[in-house]
Amino acid sequence: MTESPLVQRVKEVHAQARLLATLNASARNEALEQVACALEDAREEILAANAADCEQAKANNLNPSLYARLELSSSKLAAAIAGVRQVAALPDPLGQRQLHRELDAGLILSRVTCPLGVLGVIFEARPDAVVQIASLAIKSGNGAILKGGQEARCSCQAIVHAIHRGLEKSAVPAGAIALLTDRAEVVELLALDQWVDLIIPRGTNEFVRYIQNNTRIPVLGHADGLCHLYVDRAADIEKAIAITLDAKTQYPAACNAIETLLVHQGIAKEFLPKVAAVLENAGVELRGDALAREWVSMTPATDADWATEYCDLILSVRVVPSLEAALEHIATYGSGHTEAIVTEDAAAAARFLQEVDAAGVFHNCSTRFADGFRYGFGAEVGISTHKLPPRGPVGLEGLVTYKYQLVGNGHIVATYSGANAKPFTHRDLGCQ
Structure with missing residues (x-):
């Protein structure tokens, strides 16, 4: 043939x-x-x-x-x-x-x-x-x-x-x-x-x-790049605004750009109007839940929005009552790509880094750092x-990948089997 x-x-x-x-x-x-x-x-x-x-x-x-x-x-x-x-x-x-x-x-x-x-x-x-x-x-x-x-x-x-x-x-x-x-x-x-x-x-x-x-x-590879940024109650406002803007707008078509912004309700009143003004000035369309819309006028978010990778200047916004609620949202909708938290609370950051199941879990930095070139891999x-x-x-x-190479001098398995089996030494020689 x-x-x-x-x-x-x-x-x-x-x-x-x-x-x-x-x-x-x-x-x-x-x-x-x-x-x-x-x-x-x-x-x-x-x-x-x-x-x-x-x-x-x-x-x-x-x-x-x-x-x-x-x-x-x-x-x-x-x-x-x-x-x-x-x-x-x-x-x-x-x-x-x-x-x-x-x-x-x-x-x-x-x-x-x-x-x-x-x-x-x-x-x-x-x-x-x-x-x-x-x-x-x-x-x-x-x-x-x-x-x-x-x-x-x-x-x-x-x-x-x-x-x-x-x-x-x-x-x-x-x-x-x-x-x-x-x-x-x-x-x-x-x-x-x-x-x-x-x-x-x-x-x-x-x-x-x-x-x-x-x-x-x-x-x-990966089929989805649905990334989240969680702004904790203990976040530095200006730091959170800069990270949000970068993570959404620096290259919105990238798989490591955020698609959903989660905001702790304890900081939402102060943070949301400020970040919304910056994002809207950059051309970002906001889609928020009922609590987010109490502080900022935006398009109502639907259930589909939480599961959508926009790859565009669109951002879903949800106000959550606690870190636990943010973790639950990410566990439900996250694609395992990259997730980030902004907080000055070391305990909250440690818990986020420990519990979020994703290839990249970041603290106080943009999700856009999830990249082989930026990691020093040269490329990916x-x-x-x-x-x-x-x-x-x-x-x-x-x-x-790797292969196992075994070098002997006439060795046979029978020597190490049966009633008079010789024991293995299994001595590590070091990899140098």
Whole structure:
């Protein structure tokens, strides 16, 4: 049976990824520097391609939140390129010995980190994701198959062309990074569990859920980014206003922007009119419960609002009688992404940090800090809300696995079985 062009391409990435996995850290880091240089050289080409995508997106009336992710400014591109160099400067994630144990004299067990293999990354808009994921894949010794949305087609092609030009000047095979451009290829890609080791979707919750429901390949990501900010009775008002404004308006289309503001009733009378004035001046539409509307005129919130990820300048507001009520609201509606409390009460903060079940739980800072670049990961492939690791922003550590290596000298299990079984020493040797 003749293989489809997609299967052939995926198998080629798989083969090139095996070669990439054998390269040392210096070779991979040099490849990243060549990629960064190539992206800088292609800056005008990439921005022009993105401008064409944006023009077409406007003509097609693309959703505003998707458009915000699609648009690639000069500063956004520069930050992505800086991220490539940050990834290169990170410690090598491969070949790290996590366990070193003598089972018996001459029988030594090691657990050593190694690449996953091939990553399948499917995303809507977000052309800068191509740069982030390709750099993390190269550093971690993984091949990557990238599929951007049709709305970002020109941008993705320009970026990948630049990446390939950079890799051609290095020891890393350019074929380890591939771009898919046909929407129909996604369904076929999701069925290739023999050749693809991890799927990473980035996009709307409907998009991510579709991926999760249509593949046997492990999926890393999150479907919802419904984040809350709780302003406690003991909050510093000015601090709370600044954090609320940043968490909602700094980049409202991001998955780590807040969608609901919870306010303790003991501070609502003083805080709500002040924060509402600042938010409304920034163009935010407020939707509040009955108690919130006692202090500020706003659209009545419905039950659906508490469960909605707006990705827009819309914010639900609820007044709660206690920290316990805030915790209960978050437990009911939170997506496990990022939750934050503003308070000067150390006991309240400690309880919030302890009891909230989310990948990120913050005290007195904006939820927008939930980001691999800001965490010092250099870049991220996405944010995972799974409870099993990796969780939160996923950088290099989420793209490696490990193998157990056992070295002996003719040892056999029979020696350690039966009535005269020899005991194991199980002596830890240290990982240095």
